[in-house]
Amino acid sequence: MTQSPPMWRFSVADELCGAEGNLSAAKDYLSREKFPPRAQEFMEREREAVSMW
Template identity: 40%
Template sequence: MASGESQQAQQNWRYCGGQIKLWREETGVSRQALADEAGYDYEYVKSMECGRRRPTLRLLQVADQMCGARGKLLVGQEFLKPDPFPARSQEYMAIEAEAITCSGTSRC
């Protein structure tokens, strides 16, 4: 996983990739066939299915079509949008928000 990605993003990648793999295996579509149809390398698709890489919209679209998922795989794209702030910024943003609300008061 790329540095700066949140733990939630990594879980979302694993879940969406796992769904692609489940649908693919259930319908008898090989990983190679999916990779060829999507225009990706076999190992790249494997990385997306295992959650090491963020599944692309292209892979979701092709897998949905090849596996006859009728949109069930496409809904995963909502969970693959990047976080507004990288994980390393989350703590800073929380501290900054508290500092802004406490500035000028004696309650902090």
């Protein structure tokens, strides 16, 4: 499972790399998923199974 880094790391990396705000701006496009991708597929299958009852 891949996790996104804590948001404060973007500003630190931006400063260390001299990215002039480009890395810090990227954090606006990232958000944590409520559930990992494998859980999403499981919930879809479960919804299908329940609908068959």
